[in-house]
Amino acid sequence: MRRLNQALVALAICALVSSCGLTASNAIMKVQRGMSQEEVSQLLGSPDFRRFDNGSEQWEYTTAANKVIIIDFIDGMVTNMDSFKAIVTPPPVAVCPPNEIITVAPPSQPDHSGPHRPRHKAMNPLDFENLYKKVRSKAFKDDQLELLSVGVVNNYFTCKQTARLMSIFTWDDEKMKVLRMVSDRIVDRENGNEIVKTLDSLFKQDDARKILGIKDRW
Numbered sequence: 001m002r003r004l005n006q007a008l009v010a011l012a013i014c015a016l017v018s019s020c021g022l023t024a025s026n027a028i029m030k031v032q033r034g035m036s037q038e039e040v041s042q043l044l045g046s047p048d049f050r051r052f053d054n055g056s057e058q059w060e061y062t063t064a065a066n067k068v069i070i071i072d073f074i075d076g077m078v079t080n081m082d083s084f085k086a087i088v089t090p091p092p093v094a095v096c097p098p099n100e101i102i103t104v105a106p107p108s109q110p111d112h113s114g115p116h117r118p119r120h121k122a123m124n125p126l127d128f129e130n131l132y133k134k135v136r137s138k139a140f141k142d143d144q145l146e147l148l149s150v151g152v153v154n155n156y157f158t159c160k161q162t163a164r165l166m167s168i169f170t171w172d173d174e175k176m177k178v179l180r181m182v183s184d185r186i187v188d189r190e191n192g193n194e195i196v197k198t199l200d201s202l203f204k205q206d207d208a209r210k211i212l213g214i215k216d217r218w
Contacts, residue, residue, distance in 0.1 A: 028069060028083060035078040040071060047071075051139035058139045070137045084133045120156040122187050128161055136168050144168060149181055157182055159191040163198045172204040183211050 027043045040059070047059035057076075061069040072080040123131070131151045138144045148165065157165075162182050166175040175198060186192075192212035199205045209215075 028081075031071065031078065031081055033078050033080075037073060037076050040078065044069070053139060060137070068137065082133065082137065084130065084137075120185075120187050122158045123155045123161065127155075128157075131155075132164060132168075135165070141169065141174060145174070145177060145181075148178065152182055152185060156185045156187050158188050159186060159194040162186055163194045166195065166198050172199050172201045175199060176204055176207065179208055179211060186212070189213055 030043055031040060037057075037059075044061055048062050049060040051058040051060075055074055056079075057073040059071045059073070061071075063069070066085060068084055070082045071078060131148075135144050135148050135151065138147060162179065165182065166178045169175050169178065179195060189212050192209070192214045195212065196205050196208050196214070199208055
Protein backbone atom coordinates (compact mmCIF):
# COMPACT_ATOMS: atom_id res chain seq x y z
CA MET A 1 0.00 0.00 0.00
CA ARG A 2 2.90 2.34 0.86
CA ARG A 3 4.53 1.65 -2.51
CA LEU A 4 1.25 2.42 -4.25
CA ASN A 5 1.01 5.81 -2.48
CA GLN A 6 4.61 6.65 -3.46
CA ALA A 7 3.87 5.76 -7.07
CA LEU A 8 0.78 7.97 -7.08
CA VAL A 9 2.78 10.91 -5.67
CA ALA A 10 5.49 10.46 -8.31
CA LEU A 11 2.83 10.33 -11.03
CA ALA A 12 1.26 13.56 -9.74
CA ILE A 13 4.65 15.32 -9.77
CA CYS A 14 5.28 14.19 -13.36
CA ALA A 15 1.86 15.49 -14.39
CA LEU A 16 2.57 18.84 -12.74
CA VAL A 17 5.95 19.18 -14.50
CA SER A 18 4.35 18.26 -17.82
CA SER A 19 1.63 20.89 -17.37
CA CYS A 20 4.27 23.57 -16.62
CA GLY A 21 6.15 22.64 -19.77
CA LEU A 22 2.96 23.03 -21.77
CA THR A 23 2.43 26.55 -20.39
CA ALA A 24 5.97 27.63 -21.20
CA SER A 25 6.23 26.19 -24.71
CA ASN A 26 2.83 25.50 -26.25
CA ALA A 27 0.24 27.71 -24.57
CA ILE A 28 1.75 30.82 -26.21
CA MET A 29 0.85 29.39 -29.61
CA LYS A 30 -2.79 29.10 -28.53
CA VAL A 31 -3.18 32.84 -27.93
CA GLN A 32 -5.24 34.23 -30.81
CA ARG A 33 -6.45 37.68 -31.86
CA GLY A 34 -9.92 38.35 -30.41
CA MET A 35 -9.47 36.24 -27.26
CA SER A 36 -10.76 37.70 -24.01
CA GLN A 37 -8.57 38.50 -21.02
CA GLU A 38 -10.20 35.61 -19.15
CA GLU A 39 -9.22 33.16 -21.90
CA VAL A 40 -5.62 34.43 -21.87
CA SER A 41 -5.53 34.08 -18.07
CA GLN A 42 -6.65 30.47 -18.39
CA LEU A 43 -3.76 29.79 -20.79
CA LEU A 44 -0.94 31.80 -19.23
CA GLY A 45 -2.10 32.70 -15.74
CA SER A 46 -1.85 36.16 -14.20
CA PRO A 47 0.64 38.55 -15.91
CA ASP A 48 3.89 39.58 -14.22
CA PHE A 49 3.29 43.20 -15.25
CA ARG A 50 0.13 45.06 -16.29
CA ARG A 51 -0.11 48.46 -18.01
CA PHE A 52 -3.07 50.43 -19.35
CA ASP A 53 -3.63 53.72 -21.15
CA ASN A 54 -7.08 55.02 -22.13
CA GLY A 55 -8.92 52.09 -23.75
CA SER A 56 -5.86 49.86 -24.26
CA GLU A 57 -4.20 47.46 -21.85
CA GLN A 58 -0.95 45.48 -22.00
CA TRP A 59 0.06 42.31 -20.16
CA GLU A 60 3.67 41.17 -19.85
CA TYR A 61 4.89 37.68 -18.93
CA THR A 62 8.46 36.50 -18.33
CA THR A 63 9.15 32.77 -18.56
CA ALA A 64 11.83 30.78 -16.74
CA ALA A 65 13.81 30.75 -20.00
CA ASN A 66 13.97 34.59 -20.02
CA LYS A 67 11.43 34.88 -22.83
CA VAL A 68 9.24 38.00 -22.67
CA ILE A 69 5.65 37.81 -23.92
CA ILE A 70 3.73 41.07 -24.54
CA ILE A 71 -0.04 40.90 -25.16
CA ASP A 72 -2.09 43.98 -26.08
CA PHE A 73 -5.84 44.28 -25.40
CA ILE A 74 -8.40 46.80 -26.59
CA ASP A 75 -11.82 46.66 -24.91
CA GLY A 76 -10.73 43.43 -23.21
CA MET A 77 -9.91 41.60 -26.46
CA VAL A 78 -6.47 40.53 -27.77
CA THR A 79 -5.26 42.79 -30.61
CA ASN A 80 -1.54 42.01 -30.72
CA MET A 81 1.08 39.67 -29.25
CA ASP A 82 4.87 39.85 -29.31
CA SER A 83 7.47 37.50 -27.80
CA PHE A 84 11.23 37.81 -27.69
CA LYS A 85 14.30 36.76 -25.72
CA ALA A 86 15.04 39.12 -22.86
CA ILE A 87 18.49 40.74 -22.73
CA VAL A 88 19.98 40.09 -19.30
CA THR A 89 22.50 42.79 -18.36
CA PRO A 90 24.82 41.97 -15.45
CA PRO A 91 24.92 44.60 -12.70
CA PRO A 92 27.89 46.99 -12.71
CA VAL A 93 30.76 46.16 -10.38
CA ALA A 94 32.11 48.95 -8.19
CA VAL A 95 35.91 49.20 -8.37
CA CYS A 96 36.54 52.53 -6.63
CA PRO A 97 38.20 52.52 -3.20
CA PRO A 98 35.86 53.42 -0.32
CA ASN A 99 35.38 57.09 0.54
CA GLU A 100 37.09 58.16 -2.65
CA ILE A 101 35.20 60.41 -5.04
CA ILE A 102 36.22 60.31 -8.67
CA THR A 103 34.94 62.94 -11.09
CA VAL A 104 34.66 61.74 -14.66
CA ALA A 105 34.37 64.38 -17.35
CA PRO A 106 31.72 63.57 -19.98
CA PRO A 107 33.19 62.57 -23.34
CA SER A 108 33.16 65.28 -25.97
CA GLN A 109 30.74 64.77 -28.82
CA PRO A 110 32.52 63.56 -31.96
CA ASP A 111 32.20 65.76 -35.02
CA HIS A 112 30.34 63.70 -37.61
CA SER A 113 29.30 66.60 -39.79
CA GLY A 114 32.36 66.93 -42.03
CA PRO A 115 33.31 64.87 -45.07
CA HIS A 116 36.03 63.08 -43.11
CA ARG A 117 33.92 61.94 -40.18
CA PRO A 118 35.09 58.54 -38.87
CA ARG A 119 33.39 55.39 -40.05
CA HIS A 120 31.91 53.10 -37.43
CA LYS A 121 30.27 49.74 -37.72
CA ALA A 122 26.49 49.85 -37.39
CA MET A 123 24.72 47.75 -34.79
CA ASN A 124 24.37 44.16 -35.98
CA PRO A 125 20.83 43.12 -37.00
CA LEU A 126 20.24 40.74 -34.08
CA ASP A 127 21.27 43.23 -31.39
CA PHE A 128 19.28 45.96 -33.13
CA GLU A 129 16.18 43.75 -33.25
CA ASN A 130 16.47 43.11 -29.51
CA LEU A 131 16.78 46.84 -28.82
CA TYR A 132 13.84 47.66 -31.13
CA LYS A 133 11.57 45.11 -29.45
CA LYS A 134 12.51 46.20 -25.95
CA VAL A 135 11.74 49.85 -26.74
CA ARG A 136 8.52 48.95 -28.55
CA SER A 137 7.35 46.78 -25.64
CA LYS A 138 7.17 49.74 -23.26
CA ALA A 139 3.63 51.04 -22.86
CA PHE A 140 4.43 54.72 -22.34
CA LYS A 141 6.34 57.07 -24.64
CA ASP A 142 8.51 58.52 -21.87
CA ASP A 143 9.62 55.01 -20.89
CA GLN A 144 10.38 54.21 -24.53
CA LEU A 145 12.52 57.33 -24.95
CA GLU A 146 14.35 56.71 -21.68
CA LEU A 147 15.16 53.11 -22.63
CA LEU A 148 16.29 54.21 -26.10
CA SER A 149 18.61 56.87 -24.62
CA VAL A 150 20.38 54.06 -22.78
CA GLY A 151 20.37 51.73 -25.79
CA VAL A 152 22.13 54.17 -28.14
CA VAL A 153 25.17 54.49 -25.88
CA ASN A 154 28.24 52.90 -27.52
CA ASN A 155 26.18 51.82 -30.56
CA TYR A 156 25.97 53.15 -34.12
CA PHE A 157 23.08 52.95 -36.57
CA THR A 158 22.27 53.05 -40.26
CA CYS A 159 19.66 55.47 -41.58
CA LYS A 160 17.34 52.52 -42.11
CA GLN A 161 17.72 51.43 -38.48
CA THR A 162 17.19 55.01 -37.29
CA ALA A 163 14.03 55.33 -39.39
CA ARG A 164 12.71 52.11 -37.87
CA LEU A 165 13.31 53.38 -34.34
CA MET A 166 11.50 56.60 -35.25
CA SER A 167 8.57 54.59 -36.63
CA ILE A 168 7.83 53.32 -33.09
CA PHE A 169 6.44 56.78 -32.35
CA THR A 170 3.34 58.37 -33.87
CA TRP A 171 4.02 62.11 -33.75
CA ASP A 172 6.74 64.02 -35.57
CA ASP A 173 7.91 65.75 -32.38
CA GLU A 174 8.64 62.35 -30.80
CA LYS A 175 10.35 61.12 -33.96
CA MET A 176 12.58 64.21 -33.95
CA LYS A 177 13.60 63.45 -30.35
CA VAL A 178 14.77 60.04 -31.54
CA LEU A 179 16.66 61.56 -34.46
CA ARG A 180 18.46 64.09 -32.23
CA MET A 181 19.31 61.27 -29.84
CA VAL A 182 20.83 59.10 -32.59
CA SER A 183 22.10 61.71 -35.07
CA ASP A 184 25.74 61.65 -33.91
CA ARG A 185 25.77 57.86 -34.27
CA ILE A 186 24.49 57.48 -37.83
CA VAL A 187 27.10 55.85 -40.09
CA ASP A 188 25.58 56.51 -43.54
CA ARG A 189 24.14 60.03 -43.64
CA GLU A 190 24.24 59.91 -47.43
CA ASN A 191 21.07 57.79 -47.09
CA GLY A 192 19.38 60.41 -44.93
CA ASN A 193 16.23 60.54 -47.08
CA GLU A 194 15.30 57.18 -45.51
CA ILE A 195 14.84 59.18 -42.30
CA VAL A 196 13.30 62.33 -43.80
CA LYS A 197 10.44 60.43 -45.43
CA THR A 198 9.26 59.08 -42.06
CA LEU A 199 8.16 62.63 -41.11
CA ASP A 200 4.82 64.11 -42.18
CA SER A 201 5.48 67.81 -41.56
CA LEU A 202 7.48 69.67 -44.21
CA PHE A 203 8.96 71.84 -41.45
CA LYS A 204 10.13 68.77 -39.54
CA GLN A 205 11.55 67.33 -42.75
CA ASP A 206 13.60 70.50 -43.21
CA ASP A 207 14.79 70.27 -39.59
CA ALA A 208 15.82 66.66 -40.18
CA ARG A 209 17.78 67.65 -43.30
CA LYS A 210 19.66 70.27 -41.27
CA ILE A 211 20.52 67.72 -38.59
CA LEU A 212 21.70 65.22 -41.21
CA GLY A 213 23.56 67.81 -43.29
CA ILE A 214 21.34 67.38 -46.36
CA LYS A 215 21.41 70.68 -48.24
CA ASP A 216 18.84 70.05 -50.96
CA ARG A 217 15.34 68.67 -50.82
CA TRP A 218 15.84 66.60 -53.93
